[in-house]
Amino acid sequence: MKKILHMSDLHIGYKNFSETFHEIVIKLIGGVIGNPSDFIVIITGDLVENANNSESYNQIKDEFNYLKDAGYESILVIPGNHDYGTGSFGDKKFVNLFKQNFFNENRKYPIINVIDNIAFIGLDSMAAELHWYDRLWAEGELGSEQLNRLNNRLRKDNIQSCKKRVIYLHHHPFDRKPLHQLKDSNKLCEILESAINDSISIDAILYGHNHEGKSNNGYWGIQRCYDAGSINLKPRSKLKNELPWFDKVKNSTRVIDLENTPDTDYKLNFHGN
Numbered sequence: 400m401k402k403i404l405h406m407s408d409l410h411i412g413y414k415n416f417s418e419t420f421h422e423i424v425i426k427l428i429g430g431v432i433g434n435p436s437d438f439i440v441i442i443t444g445d446l447v448e449n450a451n452n453s454e455s456y457n458q459i460k461d462e463f464n465y466l467k468d469a470g471y472e473s474i475l476v477i478p479g480n481h482d483y484g485t486g487s488f489g490d491k492k493f494v495n496l497f498k499q500n501f502f503n504e505n506r507k508y509p510i511i512n513v514i515d516n517i518a519f520i521g522l523d524s525m526a527a528e529l530h531w532y533d534r535l536w537a538e539g540e541l542g543s544e545q546l547n548r549l550n551n552r553l554r555k556d557n558i559q560s561c562k563k564r565v566i567y568l569h570h571h572p573f574d575r576k577p578l579h580q581l582k583d584s585n586k587l588c589e590i591l592e593s594a595i596n597d598s599i600s601i602d603a604i605l606y607g608h609n610h611e612g613k614s615n616n617g618y619w620g621i622q623r624c625y626d627a628g629s630i631n632l633k634p635r636s637k638l639k640n641e642l643p644w645f646d647k648v649k650n651s652t653r654v655i656d657l658e659n660t661p662d663t664d665y666k667l668n669f670h671g672n
């Protein structure tokens with residue numbers, strides 16, 4: 400079974416991040432984690448710093464092409480708040496633009512890919528987050544339509560029959576800090592716990608957004624609950640950095656082997672941190 404390379408919050412377009420990410424891509428192409436064809440890459444949002452800068456989308460697609468040419472055939476992405484605007488101000492026009500750029504078709508979320516007997520289920524946690532009143536905070540919301548589709552899809556034969564199932568989204572499902580947990584986290588929990596009770600295992604839930612790189616393994620009965628942090632170590636606003644309940648920004652890019660126990664998963668250090 401292929402392993403997962405989980406990274407998040409690239410923020411291409413911020414300062415020199417297109418260069419620093421290109422250096423990481425060169426290391427990955429050079430085989431720093433092994434044979435590229437043994438991996439499926441998952442990126443849990445905030446690919447770019449500002450979606451209004453179309454050059455950033457092009458830069459990230461160039462990097463994906465380098466990775467694909469080197470053998471990383473499957474690169475799965477979902478949008479974060481910065482992929483739909485500035486991070487604070489999301490715009491509905493980016494919903495389709497993101498799909499056109501990264502899926503080449505107008506698929507509805509959840510985006511499902513079955514690869515090597517693993518069902519990868521990507522959620523858009525910006526889907527119900529694009530109203531004017533959502534602009535003050537950025538907790539993310541999946542919305543009832545997407546959650547209903549998720550519930551139905553989990554019970555389809557082609558998903559149930561997979562050996563493993565991996566959920567990935569941008570926003571944090573478990574963060575108890577004020578205004579930092581996915582708004583409809585409780586509903587997502589109900590759907591996933593109900594599936595698990597029906598013997599449909601959820602083997603991992605992967606996310607980003609907070610740049611803290613914490614894991615919450617075991618939540619909701621899910622063995623692997625991983626925040627990948629920010630691969631480029633994008634700093635938070637000065638105010639948040641000064642608040643005691645925020646952890647430091649971390650890169651927690653991980654290699655995940657679903658055929659082994661979570662203690663065999665490991666983080667990749669690209670920055671000497």
Ligand SMILES: [Fe+2]
Binds near residue numbers: 479610629
């Ligand atoms: Fe981010």
